[in-house]
Amino acid sequence: MKQNIVSLLFFTASISFAQINHPKASPFATVEQEVGLSKISVKYSCPAAKGREIFGGLVPYGRIWRVGANESTKITVDTDMIVLGNALPKGTYALYAFPEASEWEMVFHKNTSHWGDGRKNYDANEDLFRLKVKPKSVPYHQENFLIAFDSITHNSANMSMTWAGTQIIIPFVVDTHAQMEVEIAKQIEENPQAQTYYEAARYLQEQEKDYERALGYLDKALELGGDTYYFHRVKSLVQAELGDYESAIRSAEKSLKISAELEKDEFVRMNQKNIAKWKTLLRD
Template structure:
């Protein structure tokens, strides 16, 4: 056998031995992925969770005045499937790297459009590629957070807070979502394509829950009753809308219809709710 072929074989054996000898081992900063629905939107975050392990973290392991990847290992990624607003800044749907620039009194948080950097991209990071930065103040928490934590909180249909928590420090980033515009499009689409009793009921209930356009909500609920017949929750939501329109006589009538049905169905909770509302609206009607 020619020496060149023998050398090639030996080299391949050595390379395969090295590759095959690699093992999967537990990471000191394990990967995490979280996902949250906000109204009709979905937000997901991928990050790694380093631990304090007795070290000074904020102002130490994470120095003041220098870029931080908001976690460990690869850069932290945030993905949104609809446009959102962050402290008055519009953030189009997509995926962004999340970076922080900690200071004692104030942090800057960057939503970065270049998601190819590994880690904090310190040498390749270009501020011109930020979608924008916001300023937030750190807060001291009354407990010890061992592993870095990113969490959703203060969730409504239209807003939420993203909390970055580690050691004894918390950063809160406020987000707003225009769920109402999305819902108006969804209502129009469903009424056009799927005009069932349930479609009209859910459209009216949404407006009632959001405290918007009670006149239109009443139209939808009447249509739901027309198509779907007597249903205790149709009558109940209709009574709530009529009360918001100060038509307490109609509200009492609708609540009594709901009450009759729930008594037959032995739904005690709805019996109590209807009775309470009837009593309250009767007082208001007599004033």
């Protein structure tokens, strides 16, 4: 009798734990996007349209939606950001939506423990913030729900959510320049090499900021690292922005000479083009 009971318990346990590993109807996906020195990560599931009416049908208007399928969609930012004027502190949040035909309400929610849309346990008091966005129609059919990033700069990125013929865009903004100023100061104090000064100057030049300081960094880079075609090239660009075309031409000519010796054809062409442009500006 005892042996029969043990056998029954073993059989019952085997049934309870036996599962077939099968493809998911809504496969899991992760998208990560660098924005300057920061990163946004989104983990979600990708349901398919399968010929169904999506918004206003499969996803009812006016009711909370998990922005995907299965467990709630999670979004993580590794530094503080701004989303349509709302402060988004570093951390992980559940992302929900209340879709309507003409306007959606998006929710960044602090409680990430709910399964799915958390309809029964969802508490609006746990929202970090809500924001309103308008859906737009796209001229193509997106079969699987897709989250992606576009319009990416050092300081911002747009997160798009597209399914069937509808798209929502949410802009993220980060103060990369403040982060870079901290990084520049730290590296110059701890690791003051030629490349350190060059990279600091190049960042300022690319961002069109503080050209005088960038020029000082480039002089220091050349002092420590010697004549380098890309040091001289960036110096020429900074000098031109400061309106000193004569000095810019001299720097570009040095870059051109070294580039030609090293067979850096692209830099040869870029320097030639700039020299011609700046000579024209000098004559005008």
